Amino acid sequence: MRPQIVYVHGSGPKPRAALLRAQWDRALFGHGADGTSRLAYWAPLLHSEPLPDREPDPLEGLPGAVAETEAETEAEAEAEAEAEAELPAPPLEDPARFVERTAAAAARVRAAAEGGARGGLGARGGPLDGWLSDMAYLAEALALAEEPRPGPGEEPLPKALPLPRPARTALFRLLVRHTFEDVHAYFFGGFGPAVRQVVAETLDAAEEARGADGGPLVVIGHSLGSVAAYEVLAAGGREVDLFVTLGSPLGIAEVQDHLGVPPAVPPGTALWLNASDARDVVALDHTLRPDYAPPGRITDLLVANASANHHGIGEYLSNPLVREPVRRVLDRAAGPA
Template identity: 55%
Template sequence: MTDTPASPAQRPTVVYVHGIGNKVRPELLKSQWDQALFGKDMGDASRMAYWASLRYETPLPDFRSDPLDGGPDSAAERVGPHGAEDPEEFILHTLGEAHFEAGERSGESPPGSVPEDTLTGWLRDMVYLADTLAESGHDEGPGQGEEPLLEVLPLPRPARRAALRLLVQLTFKDVYAYFFGGDGPAIRDVLKKALDGLDGGPLVVVGHSLGSVVAYEVLAELRREVQLLVTVGSPLAITEVQDRLARPPAVPSGVLTWRNASDLRDLVALDHTLRPEYAPADRITDLLVTNDSENHHNITQYLANRHVSEPVQRLFH
């Protein structure tokens, strides 16, 4: 007796939701995620909820790496003079830029002061942790009797700080625009459209960075059955982010299993456990994984980790 092939209605689909910053064109981005997660292009078995075009006029060139993945040249270029500021000055500049952009997009005047209930606490924690990590490597090597310190990024110290501050700056600006700049509904609509027309087979949703927030809010609203929700490098455990969610933290009712993975050095995650706040806790597995990209937030490194990839791959076999 032979196994009966699965009908199209039974085949699983994975829907990706990308994170912060500009990206390459959507078809290429989907293929890159497919290759990292499955080792091959998945064709119509995967979809990308591509929202970068709502915030960035043109995609990145095909062969340019995402500047948010780190790198001394792109970091120094994008951060510019802010990289030399002390943490509090950097925070003020980043807040000012986020407020101005939010005001432009919403059609309102930028606020004159920062409300206490915004994301400023998270921003402050990110900045100080970024500077701490940037200082946590010996450029000259340990002296006699000293233990080698963690080499956080394989870059000279000024470039490490620039790379980490770039991640902080652009993360905060995109998250701020999502919650305060009027971009949230349109970004969520992109994911809703990607979920439309699926054939009813097992559904996997993978959200990275801010994409995990988008995935969470859409699934909580739609209550759609999801066999597996995967979040990587997610800020959903951050109190300031939870305070801005449309609904109190809880596992979306349709999500059967939720795996949340982060690297301890990932500034965007910052808090790494969802289970204490998102009930029922038995549906969530929090995982600490290794992401050895230059800023420990890179999506390819997360998707290629076996603790992330193997549960997804099993549903497609």
């Protein structure tokens, strides 16, 4: 029996495919898994260049991305202020203004895809607006609540939360913006079929590698990748031993409204594990079990994701509540046939 695992990454620009797969392998197994793991690498469909090898993925919540994120946010605000003849935006932009800018950018993408003339500044992003607003305001609340504060007297700041509020706000907003824009492009910008094709082809290769004896197959989707993986599996015709969704927006009503099929456990999927951090702004609804029948095949878990934005895939994969079920399924290949 030859076990296979298929990764489906989430939103935003990513490192090159081989490096990204190796990062997921190390987080999940502690070492490489060549021959066992495959990556459905769809990032080039929406992002023209991969991240440089030494540049951290900003959507992993790594502090190294803060300066670039803050500079990008400031440049966008200054450009819009100049275009609109307004004063420069304050260092911490009002959440409502951030939502408006992000929705307007997504609306322009949708208008271009539909060949229309809608989507100027001030336009709304459409059916996903409620999710965008909820993500943005939760991000603001988390950034403020988790800001390191001095204790009584001269006690030092706690070391567990090293980023001050402006930096944490920048990281959360980058996560919100990229996730919303890519999900919007997936559902309304015409990119969904191409993303699903990449996932389907990767699954085809994994199924061929399993061989005639049908070794165990695990599919792991993160963030938007969980949506694409779900839609491909929901189309049917694939036997999957374990489907794992991490930091997934599949519980969000606005996302469910635009799935290709009604919410349900994909046919052929034996078990479904859905894990998220309660502070993950992408996975606002953390329970899939009530919405995806039959509920007996879904396990929802709240886990601790210690990345700075609580959404990083490395933290999810290295969590024992995620990695141990995956390992148990894959280890079946080493046991009796």
